[in-house]
Amino acid sequence: MRDVWSLYSDKVMEHFKNPRNVGEIENPDGVGHVGNPVCGDIMELYIKVNDNTITDAKFKTFGCGAAIATSSMVTEMVKGKSIDDALEISNRAVAEALDGLPPIKMHCSVLAEEALKSAI
Amino acid sequence: MGRIYLDYAATTPTHPEVVKTMLPYFTDAFGNPSSIYSYGQEAKGAIEEARVKVADLIGARNEEIVFTSGGTEADNFALKGVAYANENRGNHIITSSIEHHAVIETCKFLERSGFRVIYLPVDEYGLVDPDDVEKAITDKTILISIMQANNEMGTVQPIAEIGRIAKEAGIYFHTDAVQTVGHIPVDVNELGVDLLSMSAHKFYGPNGVGALYIRKGTKLTPFMHGGEQERRRRASTENVPGIVGFGKAVELTQQEMSREAERLTYLRDQLIKGLLERIDHIRLNGHPLMRLPNNVNVSVDFVEGESMLLNLDLEGICASTGSACSSSSLEPSHVLLALGLSPEQAHGSLRFSLGKWTAEEEIGRVLEVLPRIVAKLRAMSPLLKSHR
Numbered sequence: 001m002r003d004v005w006s007l008y009s010d011k012v013m014e015h016f017k018n019p020r021n022v023g024e025i026e027n028p029d030g031v032g033h034v035g036n037p038v039c040g041d042i043m044e045l046y047i048k049v050n051d052n053t054i055t056d057a058k059f060k061t062f063g064c065g066a067a068i069a070t071s072s073m074v075t076e077m078v079k080g081k082s083i084d085d086a087l088e089i090s091n092r093a094v095a096e097a098l099d100g101l102p103p104i105k106m107h108c109s110v111l112a113e114e115a116l117k118s119a120i
Numbered sequence: 121m122g123r124i125y126l127d128y129a130a131t132t133p134t135h136p137e138v139v140k141t142m143l144p145y146f147t148d149a150f151g152n153p154s155s156i157y158s159y160g161q162e163a164k165g166a167i168e169e170a171r172v173k174v175a176d177l178i179g180a181r182n183e184e185i186v187f188t189s190g191g192t193e194a195d196n197f198a199l200k201g202v203a204y205a206n207e208n209r210g211n212h213i214i215t216s217s218i219e220h221h222a223v224i225e226t227c228k229f230l231e232r233s234g235f236r237v238i239y240l241p242v243d244e245y246g247l248v249d250p251d252d253v254e255k256a257i258t259d260k261t262i263l264i265s266i267m268q269a270n271n272e273m274g275t276v277q278p279i280a281e282i283g284r285i286a287k288e289a290g291i292y293f294h295t296d297a298v299q300t301v302g303h304i305p306v307d308v309n310e311l312g313v314d315l316l317s318m319s320a321h322k323f324y325g326p327n328g329v330g331a332l333y334i335r336k337g338t339k340l341t342p343f344m345h346g347g348e349q350e351r352r353r354r355a356s357t358e359n360v361p362g363i364v365g366f367g368k369a370v371e372l373t374q375q376e377m378s379r380e381a382e383r384l385t386y387l388r389d390q391l392i393k394g395l396l397e398r399i400d401h402i403r404l405n406g407h408p409l410m411r412l413p414n415n416v417n418v419s420v421d422f423v424e425g426e427s428m429l430l431n432l433d434l435e436g437i438c439a440s441t442g443s444a445c446s447s448s449s450l451e452p453s454h455v456l457l458a459l460g461l462s463p464e465q466a467h468g469s470l471r472f473s474l475g476k477w478t479a480e481e482e483i484g485r486v487l488e489v490l491p492r493i494v495a496k497l498r499a500m501s502p503l504l505k506s507h508r
Binding site for chain 1: 434
């Protein structure tokens, strides 16, 4: 029987259940604040940069399962990357790293990419 | 504890007794009710028996009941049927801003074909003011359509009062009673309605069958053209097993409605009280008293509905939300926005709808689990910080 579960991949659910890097960074080197309450997703991404490398990333998100999972995934993906490499991360790459998102949830991955670019 | 189903307003499981009653009509008594041989007439008789039960439930005459494919069709039939048949009298329709999509979208369709529709506001509890209905009437008004109870937040409208206004003005009055029929007493004469929509799968009948009550003398265009079924008002070979199941569901609900409404009201109030006590920054949506016995709808500040639903599902609890994130549109529930809620509050809404198999322990389980879920999600919410 199909239920709400099969809406998302196991990977999305795993990040949703155990989100990585939740929180804020004190004195961050960059903050991205994107989304709006009307569409129901708000993401805040904090990064710490040392010597052109992202050393730490944290997030706070108000939103659906996909919004939380993409936030979690993008913080994992940027850590240890150079600014230039981090800018190369696309929304599609975030979605792929989560083994895909339902079509109506792809905008969540766009939000994650925008939050990252805005933080940088 | 197994899965806890608290989404009875979305659909109910078909009662095993109903299924048992339906089964012969798929096989042994499979005939087409339009056929004159006994197979056909047997099916025809079963439909008429069901019609008597449905009519009796709402105080109607048998010939005033037209079977449909469900509540959405009944709403479409009522609105388009009256609009097209009465164009010569006027083009103005009065409805509310909290109707089900089956009414709202039908009204929008009619607006595109030249009708004018006014969508009345509601107060903070979701109530339509009968005075507003009266003031909205023009010499072009041909139809008033106000739902009896809202599917999302459960507020029950003063339909009888609006019925008196409609009658005095000589305007057809339709009510979408999909959430009330089978749950609370509904009588078309007490309510003063000319048209009333109902659906079987909301009270343990099968999906895909419903009915429209049409008061004798009401002028409306047939919904489907074709054969002569349903006194030429709705062509199509009848869904015999579905209609038989609908009749059985009516029979079962009549036996236990008042007892069940009392039981559910108690559980509903336990859940509301418990949620308000255990979670801060939470509000009840809808009217505290003029409310369906089985509906609980709350908005939890700083968290989004779908993420709460997913967490509840991980605990085996099925509920629903007015958040856009759970639908393909990006707009949150039009009903909750009409109550004056902010988009954030509408996104943070949760609906629990109780039913026949809801046990007190299940309510306890929700009260144990939800505060934990809310705390977890709030810890990652950027809204909570800006609130502090």
